[in-house]
Each structure stands twice: as structure tokens, then as C-alpha cells.
Amino acid sequence: MTFLGTAGTMPTPDRNVSAIALRFGDELLLFDCGEGTQRQLMRSPLSFMAIRRIFISHLHGDHYLGLAGMFLSMRMNERKAPLDVYVCPRGRARLEELLGADRVDYGFPLTIEEVEAGTMLKFPGYRMLCARTDHTTSCLAWSFEEDPRPGRFDRPTAIALGVPVGPLFGKLQRGEAVEVDGRRIVPEQVLGPPRRGRKVVYSGDTRPCDAVIGLAQDADVLIHEATFDLATEPLGNTYGHSSARQAGSVAAQARVHKLLLTHISGRFKDAAPLVEEARGSFTGPVELASDLLTLDVPLPADP
Numbered sequence: 001m002t003f004l005g006t007a008g009t010m011p012t013p014d015r016n017v018s019a020i021a022l023r024f025g026d027e028l029l030l031f032d033c034g035e036g037t038q039r040q041l042m043r044s045p046l047s048f049m050a051i052r053r054i055f056i057s058h059l060h061g062d063h064y065l066g067l068a069g070m071f072l073s074m075r076m077n078e079r080k081a082p083l084d085v086y087v088c089p090r091g092r093a094r095l096e097e098l099l100g101a102d103r104v105d106y107g108f109p110l111t112i113e114e115v116e117a118g119t120m121l122k123f124p125g126y127r128m129l130c131a132r133t134d135h136t137t138s139c140l141a142w143s144f145e146e147d148p149r150p151g152r153f154d155r156p157t158a159i160a161l162g163v164p165v166g167p168l169f170g171k172l173q174r175g176e177a178v179e180v181d182g183r184r185i186v187p188e189q190v191l192g193p194p195r196r197g198r199k200v201v202y203s204g205d206t207r208p209c210d211a212v213i214g215l216a217q218d219a220d221v222l223i224h225e226a227t228f229d230l231a232t233e234p235l236g237n238t239y240g241h242s243s244a245r246q247a248g249s250v251a252a253q254a255r256v257h258k259l260l261l262t263h264i265s266g267r268f269k270d271a272a273p274l275v276e277e278a279r280g281s282f283t284g285p286v287e288l289a290s291d292l293l294t295l296d297v298p299l300p301a302d303p
Contacts, residue, residue, distance in 0.1 A: 001200065001221075002294045004040035005032075008227040008241070008263040009062055015291055016040050017062040018263060020202060020223065021051075022144060024126060030054045031142060031202045037066035038073055044292055049079055055128065056087045057204030058139035059094050068098050075106045082109040086121065086128075088138045089114050115140065117211070126197070131215040133206030136240035141204050141212050143219070146197025150175060150187070152302060158190040198297050201256070205263065207237050208246040216254035220297055223289070224250055225263035226274050232267075248278035248286065262289040 001022045007015035017034030021041070028050040030037075041048045048070055056064050067085070074083075087095055092112045096102065101110070115121070117132035117140060125147050130140040153173050163169065163185055168178045177186045201216040203224040216222045226244040228236030233243040242250070244261055251259040259282055264271045271288055278286045287295075 001297065002044050002046060003260075003262065003289045003291060004037055004044065005034050006262045006264055006289045006291055006293075007062075008225070008265045010266060011036065012266040015264060015266075017066075018057075019066065020262075021046055022200065024144070024146070027052045027123075029144070032057055032063040032204075033066040033070065034062045035065045035069070038070040040291065044294070049074060049077055049081075051083065052081070053123075054083070054085045055130075055140075055142045055202075056085065056091065056095075057133075057142065057202070058088055058135060058137055059091050060137065060205065063205075064095070065098070067095070068100070071099060071106050071110070072104075074108065075104075079106075079108045082111070084111045084113065086113050086115050088140050089116055090138065129215060131211040133204050133212055134209035134240065135205045135207070139204045139206060141206065141215055142202045143215050144198075144200045146199070148194040148196055149299070151192030151194055154190050154192065158185075161185055161189060163190070195302055196300055198299060200297060201254075203242075203247075203250075205240060206242060207240055208242055208250050213250055213253045216250070216256055219254065219256040220300060221258050221260060221295075222251050222254060222256040223260045223262055226261040226278065227263050227265050229268070229274060230277050244274035244277040245281055248280060248282035251278070251282040251284065251286075256284065258285045258287070260287050260289050260295075264288075 004019035005016035007017050016036045018032040019037040020031040022029045030051050038048050092114050121128040127145050129143040133139045133141050162180045171178050172187050175187050199219040200221045201219045224247040226247045227241035228243045275286050275288050
């Protein structure tokens with residue numbers, strides 16, 4: 001995943017507004033698209049032309065105003081591949097107005113779909129779940145969940161069953177039954193229990209809330225907003241935001257493996273102390289996201 005914008009509300013000289021790219025196999029997914037996102041993509045190894053799906057948390061300008069310019073650039077680059085955008089309830093009309101959907105032919109199939117909290121969207125190799133956050137407007141947190149992986153292959157058992165070393169091993173590992181000397185060998189005989197895939201959760205904008213805690217349970221990575229610090233926490237909650245300490249508390253309650261802090265207020269010239277505040281309530285790894293930071297999400301360890 002690559003952080004394209006990590007500022008809250010407005011850009012700063014060091015941080016652009018919200019956008020996070022997630023590459024999964026051949027797909028490039030985008031979470032939010034604040035103004036200037038296409039330029040941030042140009043500064044990264046990624047291409048805005050490769051984006052397949054966009055998941056918008058909510059319709060405050062710092063989270064979606066970059067769409068129109070980026071789509072026009074896609075048109076100028078003669079994009080033909082389809083693009084799907086998912087947005088909170090009652091958001092489609094707002095996006096269509098921004099994009100001039102009734103006036104502009106972008107030259108590629110563009111779908112805008114409203115999504116209710118609790119919806120599961122299924123795609124090849126992964127699914128997306130969402131939950132409503134506690135913000136000042138309708139806002140969705142998003143969870144990327146990779147499909148379970150096959151269990152570990154038991155080579156000695158396969159050989160003992162008479163399966164010859166070679167292509168039949170691969171078929172069994174892919175979940176296909178094979179035939180050996182007139183006997184049917186099924187994957188369950190040579191594979192351990194399924195192993196879970198990776199899970200990455202993005203909070204969007206929110207006060208600490210049970211819905212995000214539930215969505216983020218046991219996530220490998222939780223990307224949580226940390227707009228405010230401990231001293232300004234009450235003010236932040238008034239505006240529908242969290243402090244770094246509260247982000248750490250959410251991570252602890254959800255038992256996530258790693259916490260990434262983003263949506264950082266421009267009031268912090270040095271945001272490093274936010275990490276220590278989050279560590280006050282979360283004992284796992286904590287990192288302060290910065291623009292163009294790229295991180296690999298490793299596969300979960302076998303149980």
C-alpha cells in the first residue's frame with residue numbers, strides 16, 4: 001500500500017490530502033481521492049491509469065475532490081478500461097454533479113454505486129466490507145479482506161497415498177481432486193486447514209466508535225485517522241475526529257497487528273509525538289504515515 005495523502009482537512013507543504021493506494025495482484029485500488037491525488041500518483045511508482053476501483057469514505061472535499069481532474073486525465077490518456085466508484089448512501093448525485101456525468105463523456109465505462117453500511121462487495125480474490133463511522137456526515141470505514149488461502153500441502157501424506165510427484169501435486173494444492181490408479185484423491189486428504197488471507201482496514205474520518213472496532217477485528221493493518229493529539233482531543237471529538245491516543249485504543253480493542261496513523265492536522269509541525277500517544281494505549285507496532293510511504297503487508301503467519 002502507498003500513502004498518497006496523509007493530511008487532515010487541507011494540504012500542507014509536506015502532506016497532501018487523503019488518498020491511499022492498495023495493490024493486490026494485478027488490481028490497483030484507491031481509498032479516497034483528495035485534490036492533487038493524480039499528481040501524487042505521478043510521484044509514486046504507480047499509475048492512475050491502473051486504478052480499477054475507488055472506495056470513497058465520505059463527501060468532505062479533502063476526500064473526493066481529486067476525482068474530476070484525475071478522470072479528465074484518464075480521458076486524455078484514452079483510457080478504455082472500466083472504473084467503479086463506491087460511495088456512501090446519497091452520495092451518487094453529489095459525485096455525478098462534480099464529475100459532470102450528464103455532460104462529460106470520459107470515454108470509458110464509469111460506474112458509481114452507493115453502498116450501505118454492512119454491505120459486502122465480492123471481487124476475485126478478495127472482498128470489501130464497510131461500516132458507518134461516527135463522523136459529522138455519512139462516512140464509511142472500509143475493510144479489504146483477502147480470500148482464505150489453501151492449507152499447507154502435506155507432501156509425505158500425498159506420497160503415501162500414491163500421488164506421484166509432479167503436476168498432480170499442483171492440482172491438489174489448487175483445490176482440485178485427482179485420480180491415481182482408479183482412486184479419487186481429494187484436496188482435503190493432503191491439505192491442512194485453510195489459512196486466512198490479509199486484512200487491511202481504513203477508518204475514514206471518525207470519532208472512536210464500536211463499528212470501526214468491530215470491522216477491524218484481528219486486522220493485519222489498521223489505518224486510522226489521528227487528526228488531534230491528547231491536548232486537543234475534546235476539540236477533535238467535537239468535529240467528529242479522533243486523537244492518536246484514541247486511535248491506539250481502537251487498535252487495542254480490535255486486536256490488530258499494526259496501526260498506521262494518518263489524516264494529520266496541519267497544526268502539528270512535528271507529528272512524531274502522536275506515535276508515542278498512540279503507544280500509550282496500544283502495545284503493537286505503530287507508525288506515522290507520510291506521503292509516498294509504501295509498505296508491504298505480509299501474509300499472516302500459519303496458525
